[in-house]
Amino acid sequence: MANSDPDKLMIKADKLTKLSFTRWSADWRTATSLYEQAAIGYRFRKDNEKAKEAFEKASKGQEMISSPWDAAKHMESAAALAKELGRWNEVSDHYRRASELYIECGRSQPASDGLAKAARALEDVAPDEAVRLYTDACVVLEEDGKEQMAFDLYRAATSIHVKLERYTDAATFLLKWGVAADKCNAINSQCKAYLSAIIVYLYAHDFQQAQKCYNDCSQIEVFLNSDQNRCASKLLSAYEEGDAEEIKHVAKSSTISNLDHVIIRLARKLPTGDLKELKREEAKEEEPLDENDLT
Numbered sequence: 001m002a003n004s005d006p007d008k009l010m011i012k013a014d015k016l017t018k019l020s021f022t023r024w025s026a027d028w029r030t031a032t033s034l035y036e037q038a039a040i041g042y043r044f045r046k047d048n049e050k051a052k053e054a055f056e057k058a059s060k061g062q063e064m065i066s067s068p069w070d071a072a073k074h075m076e077s078a079a080a081l082a083k084e085l086g087r088w089n090e091v092s093d094h095y096r097r098a099s100e101l102y103i104e105c106g107r108s109q110p111a112s113d114g115l116a117k118a119a120r121a122l123e124d125v126a127p128d129e130a131v132r133l134y135t136d137a138c139v140v141l142e143e144d145g146k147e148q149m150a151f152d153l154y155r156a157a158t159s160i161h162v163k164l165e166r167y168t169d170a171a172t173f174l175l176k177w178g179v180a181a182d183k184c185n186a187i188n189s190q191c192k193a194y195l196s197a198i199i200v201y202l203y204a205h206d207f208q209q210a211q212k213c214y215n216d217c218s219q220i221e222v223f224l225n226s227d228q229n230r231c232a233s234k235l236l237s238a239y240e241e242g243d244a245e246e247i248k249h250v251a252k253s254s255t256i257s258n259l260d261h262v263i264i265r266l267a268r269k270l271p272t273g274d275l276k277e278l279k280r281e282e283a284k285e286e287e288p289l290d291e292n293d294l295t
Helices: 006-017 028-045 048-064 068-084 088-104 108-122 127-143 147-163 167-183 187-203 207-217 227-241 244-251 261-267 275-286
Strands: none
Touching: 006 028, 006 048, 028 048, 028 068, 048 068, 048 088, 068 088, 068 108, 088 108, 088 127, 108 127, 108 147, 127 147, 127 167, 147 167, 147 187, 147 261, 167 187, 167 207, 187 207, 187 227, 187 261, 207 227, 227 244
């Protein structure tokens, strides 16, 4: 049937959106319906390139007739097809646009979900953009008071940083997770995030930063009185004593076994680096100032 030919539907729809001597206003409502039909036809044919274009135009049409929800849905469909085609920039751009449209509808959850879909698609090919997308997805939820729904996003972003061996960034993200958990009174998640950050610093062989992180987090009462705090204290004490066996023993404790898998894997590899060198550095810092030697 002629009307079911997606190419002809696209041509007809395009004509309806263009002004001419005989058409003084665009008929976006009819055109949008035709674009939607064409998109379905192309997708049935597995012509992803043309289907993507049709969904893009259908999304634009829904915007023009003041239906941001449907516009967002079509933009997500276009983003999914861009992923199939390996158009990674378009994956990010389209999901971001879909997220903006969902926010226009006052719907933070699908707005965040769209950004997270883009992030998952880009984790291997563009990890930096994936982290930005996960970060933005967290912000969308937190601005709507839904911090607890962002926990999986923090976990995913932390995993990317660890995979790329960017341990300072991973620890920073874990501390942000702790702050988000604090806002929604998720005490267990908060304390786990702080202990995880300390473990990441230790894995990176940055004992000073691990100690500072522990001291800072211990200013927070719920962490100070937690099992996670006691575990962190034992770990740091074992480091100070240069006791590799005790470090390994603590790393196998149930408190650490209840953390995320990516953190457990790091903990089970502790200690990294030279514990003797760590003690020498500490001793150097503790050397008293010789007042007679001012050179």
